Amino acid sequence: MSMVLLWVASCAATGVPGNPARNLLVLREADSGVWHRAGLEDAVSIELASNPTTGFLWKVVRIDPAMARIDPGQSYVPDRVPPGIVGSGGKTIFPLRLLRPGKTEIVLEYRRPFENKPEPEKQVTFRLEIVPGSSR
Structure with a gap:
């Protein structure tokens, strides 16, 4: 029983079930332009508010493939709304996935891919300092 409680406590502290050594870093729009430190062993994700029913989509426009990559698990999670609400x-x-230590930037744009506007609706730049191991 005490082992189960220890595991639950470690998951709550790190946000990563089964791997208490990993930190969880979630980058959101408010984090744009700010330097963040993450370890190679840390779990890192970018979560951005979006509404694909409007035609707008987030697209990664700059990422250094030697430093980091977007894992194949990209997903959209709709907000919880009452039944019958659309849009x-x-x-x-x-x-x-962080690949090697160093400093890097990841730039995403929110735009309608079918429009030829020169400027995106929104642009975010996430700055990461990647360190060996875990960042804690």
């Missing part, structure tokens, strides 16, 4: 928003989640 509500949610969030797009981009899980990251």
